[in-house]
Amino acid sequence: MRLPDKVGALEEAIAHIGDGATVMIGGFGVPGTPFTLIRELVRQGPRDLTIIKNDANETDMGVDHLLVSGQVARLVTTHIGLNPRAIAMMNAGEIEVEFNAQGILAERIRAGGAGLGGILTDIGIDTELADGKERMEIDGKAYVVESALRADVALVHADRADPFGNLSFAATARNFNPLMAMAATRVIAEVERVVPLGALHADDVHTPGPFVDDLVGLTELSEEYAVVQR
Secondary structure (H helix, E strand, O other): OOOOOOEOOHHHHHOOOOOOOEEEEOOOOOOOOOHHHHHHHHHHOOOOEEEEOOEOOOOOOOHHHHHHOOOEEEEEEOEOOOOHHHHHHHHOOOOEEEEOOHHHHHHHHHHHHHOOOEEEEOOOOOOHHHOOOOEEEEOOEEEEEEEOOOEEEEEEEEEEEOOOOOEEOOHHHOOOHHHHHHOEEEEEEEEEEEOOOOOOOHHHOOEOHHHOOEEEEOOOOOHHHHHHOO
């Protein structure tokens, strides 16, 4: 059986994202953030998006471009403190922001990828993060029910990939990317290097190809990637 070649055009990959979509975006600050895919998402302009990302990046970077263009209706995140625009838009009621403890966000995404309905945790149980959420008691201990997270599309950034979509992430770029690649109906990966099939050692594959739908090879890295350029 011949494995499919998933390398394609940037424009065609992002065209799968329509108005009202829920989009997971990998990355922890700069490392692992798919800046090129985000730029094309801004250019194509789907509206009323729910964005699930660890952070809102900084001004004039990544997710901030989506905020400027008015494409984001809701942001599910852990913090936005590095982006004054995101804070101002939240305070003005221009976007809805749902905060999560960082580990809880990761676990909710993991649960979505594993086909679970949610997780039980006592983290944040006596804080605003637990307001309005269902609670359970097991063996006399109280837990908050955190629902699993899934998305229509996940956008991820990988260091290397083969044409079938086996992905290898570099260093701390291996943060939310592998989890999100399991928790979305469609996965679009931007890749710094596309290598021949078989060139990736099995131990270097962090996301197997069956999870990936579209590969976009990067011909150059913009200044947004400068922090992690080697």
